[in-house]
Amino acid sequence: SSFYAEYGKQWYQRRVRGQANTIYRHYKRTDKQITWFWQFVKEISDEQRSRMLQFVTGTCRLPIGGFRELMGSNGPQKFCIEKVGKENWLPRSHTCFNRLDLPPYRSYNVLKEKLLFAIEETEGFGNE
Numbered sequence: 001s002s003f004y005a006e007y008g009k010q011w012y013q014r015r016v017r018g019q020a021n022t023i024y025r026h027y028k029r030t031d032k033q034i035t036w037f038w039q040f041v042k043e044i045s046d047e048q049r050s051r052m053l054q055f056v057t058g059t060c061r062l063p064i065g066g067f068r069e070l071m072g073s074n075g076p077q078k079f080c081i082e083k084v085g086k087e088n089w090l091p092r093s094h095t096c097f098n099r100l101d102l103p104p105y106r107s108y109n110v111l112k113e114k115l116l117f118a119i120e121e122t123e124g125f126g127n128e
Contacts, residue, residue, distance in 0.1 A: 021067035026083035027102070036108045037081060040115055051119040058095030070098050091118050 019029075019038060027034050041049060054060040056079065063069040067079050073096035084092070084101035091114055092101040105111040 021070075021078055023078050023080040024082075025080060027081060033083070033102060033104055033111065034081065036105070036111045037102060037115075039108065040112055044116075048116070048119060052115070055119045056093045056095065056100045057098045072097050090114050093118075 024031075024034060041052065044052070050060040053062070057070060063071070070077055070079055077098045080097065080099040081102050082099055083104055085103035087103055087105055087110065089103045091103065093099065094101070102111075103114075105114065
C-alpha cells in the first residue's frame with residue numbers, strides 16, 4: 001500500500017475516537033452534515049482519507065495518541081468542523097487550527113462532491 005494509504009487506514013481505525021475528539025462550531029454532533037461527513041470519511045479510500053487529514057491539518061499522519069494529540073500552531077489543537085459559508089462554496093481548511101470550514105450542504109452527494117474536489121485539488125502541496 002502507498003504511504004498515503006497507510007496513514008489513511010490509521011485515521012479510519014481511529015475514526016470513532018476522532019469523532020469523540022472533534023469540536024463542532026455552529027454544528028451539533030447530530031446534524032446531518034456531520035453525520036454525512038463521518039459517512040464520507042468511512043466510504044472513501046485510505047489514500048483519500050490521508051489526503052483529507054492533510055487538507056485539514058497540514059499533515060497526513062496522526063500523532064501516536066490519535067486525534068486528542070493533534071497539534072496546532074499554538075500547541076494542542078483538536079480537530080474542528082465549523083459551519084461556514086453557503087451550499088455552493090467549497091470547504092476550506094485552516095491547517096494551523098486543524099479546522100475544516102464545512103458549508104451547510106443540503107445533500108450527501110453535494111458534500112461528497114465538494115470534499116472530494118477540495119482534497120484532490122490540494123495534491124502536490126508539501127507537508128508542514
